[in-house]
Amino acid sequence: MSILVVGSVALDTVETPFARVEETLGGAASYFATAASLYNQVNLVAVIGTDFPREYLDFWRGRPVNLAGLRIEEGRTFLWAARYHMDMNTRDTLDTQLGVYAGFHPVIPEEYYSSKLLFLANIQPELQMEVLEQVSGVSLSVLDTMELWIMTARAQLTEVIKRVDMLLMSEEEIHQYTNCASIVKGVRQLLDMGLQYVVVKQGSYGALLFGADGTFFSAPTYPLEEVIDPTGAGDAFAGGLLGYLSTVEPQQDGCYSVDQIKLGVVHGNIIGSFVCEDFSIGRLRTLIMDDVAERYQCLVACSHFDPDWRFSQPGQVKTVIK
Ligand code: AMP
Numbered sequence: 001m002s003i004l005v006v007g008s009v010a011l012d013t014v015e016t017p018f019a020r021v022e023e024t025l026g027g028a029a030s031y032f033a034t035a036a037s038l039y040n041q042v043n044l045v046a047v048i049g050t051d052f053p054r055e056y057l058d059f060w061r062g063r064p065v066n067l068a069g070l071r072i073e074e075g076r077t078f079l080w081a082a083r084y085h086m087d088m089n090t091r092d093t094l095d096t097q098l099g100v101y102a103g104f105h106p107v108i109p110e111e112y113y114s115s116k117l118l119f120l121a122n123i124q125p126e127l128q129m130e131v132l133e134q135v136s137g138v139s140l141s142v143l144d145t146m147e148l149w150i151m152t153a154r155a156q157l158t159e160v161i162k163r164v165d166m167l168l169m170s171e172e173e174i175h176q177y178t179n180c181a182s183i184v185k186g187v188r189q190l191l192d193m194g195l196q197y198v199v200v201k202q203g204s205y206g207a208l209l210f211g212a213d214g215t216f217f218s219a220p221t222y223p224l225e226e227v228i229d230p231t232g233a234g235d236a237f238a239g240g241l242l243g244y245l246s247t248v249e250p251q252q253d254g255c256y257s258v259d260q261i262k263l264g265v266v267h268g269n270i271i272g273s274f275v276c277e278d279f280s281i282g283r284l285r286t287l288i289m290d291d292v293a294e295r296y297q298c299l300v301a302c303s304h305f306d307p308d309w310r311f312s313q314p315g316q317v318k319t320v321i322k
Contacts, residue, residue, distance in 0.1 A: 001246045002041040002066075002114065004129045005032050006106050006237075007121020007144075009076040013095075014231050014279060017086050021229075024280040025056045027081060028144065029122035031232030033269045034284045035239025036119075037063045038292070040246040043112040045069035045105045045131070066114040068109045073100040088227045088276075089203040096148065101127075109136045116250075117242045120147050120164065121235055123155035132163050139250045142166040144238060150176045150213040153172070160192070166197040168238060175202060183208075199241075199265060201234050204276075209265050215258050219265045220303040222295055229279045233272040236284065240264070240271030240292075241246070254277040270295045 012026025033042045034251075041064040050072060060067060076099035083093045106127055118141040120128040128143065136139075141164040149157050150173060157177075161167055167190060171183055178186035187198045187210045198216075200208040206221035244267035250256050270292055277283040 001116050002042045002043055002112075003036050003117040003119065003242050004045070004108070004112050004115035004135065004138075004244050005029050005119045005121055006045040006069075006108075006128070007032065007119070007123045008078050008080075008101065009044075009052070010080050011052070012231060012280065013079075013081040014229055015081075015083040016088065016229055017226070018085065018303075019279070021279045023253070024077070025053075026280060027078060028123070028232070028235040030283060031235035031275065031284075032055075032119055032121050032239045032242075033065050034063070034281045035236040035275070036243040036246070037065050038239075038284075038287060038289065039243030040064065041066060043069060043109075043115050045106050045108060045112070047071045047073055047100045048181065049073060049100045052077045054122075058111070066112070067283035068111055069107070071104070073104070076101045082231070084230070088230050091230075093148075106131050106134075116140075117246055118142065119193060119238055119242055120144065120160070121238070122149075125149050125153045125160045127158045129156065129163070132160065139254050140165050140242070140245065140256060142168065142238060142242060144168045144234065145173065147173060147176060154190065158193075162194050165195065167195050168201060168234065168293050170198045170201045170203070170234070184210075197261060199268075201237060203230065203233075204296070206297045207237065207265055207269055209259075209262060211258060213258070215261075217262045217265065219269050220299045222267060222299060223302075224273055224276055227276045231279075232277045232281070233275050236275040237272035239268075241268035245268065266296065266299060267292070270299065 007029030008027035010027030011023040013022045029046045033044050036042045043066045079097040081095040082091045116139045118138045120143045143164040174186040178189045180186035191212045198210045207219045209217040241264040244264045274283050
């Protein structure tokens, strides 16, 4: 089952307290496509400028990434620059230059119409809406966004949120969008807009899944000893989530079961953890399914606990508290 992604393909300049890389492959759709192509074919819709290095295109051509929807326009590729703080969970955006995205309108090639999974990666909400107008019959549509669009295109973003099945947001973005101090209250507000699921991305602390049916699931985080660069972890998370779902059959009604979605979130956490081990898509280039399987077993082991525990006699309460 193939996956359709529309979002940014960029050249990123990233600075951490320990190193800096300049104009390397970045962009939400780049991270997503590279991650999800580990599982299945990805149909990419994006635009790049004539300055975009050919080696990245060659890399994608060597993987199941369909580039029929990738336009090359005269001008500069999307540029983004950011600096991370010591804890690596927070960063400052130093520069955003839309370049060729400023005049871009996504066109979904006919050969992409059969895609059953849709990821609206981070890009202007009006472009995300243009994509929704062109697709039909997807089993799951997932939306990502970021602070810039919450601040500058709130009304358009709201319209997109109302049209998709699942929203991915960081805790910070939920506070910004809903104005709620409590994440749970903020998520309730979002679910009331018609979403089936909200995933709260918590950086190095994992992810929370909330469902309109009352589902709550806390996906464990992989304890990474060293974070080199967390850029793209959210997009790679989405790549793991939709990548995994592309390998399983939805239920008879065409929707995924809650248990399938939960496993997707676990895969998202695993792939997100790998991305942080190098700059850009460095670690994704060498990642194989055996690496994913190993980390999966580690998460099972570290998050499993005895479901049968209970106080058998009132007297034992005191013993335990001592
Ligand atoms: P993440 O770390 O998951 O938030 O994703 C970071 C990626 O998003 C970087 O590679 C950037 O090139 C890309 N990006 C940053 N700002 C924007 C924006 N305003 N619109 C689209 N993509 C962006």
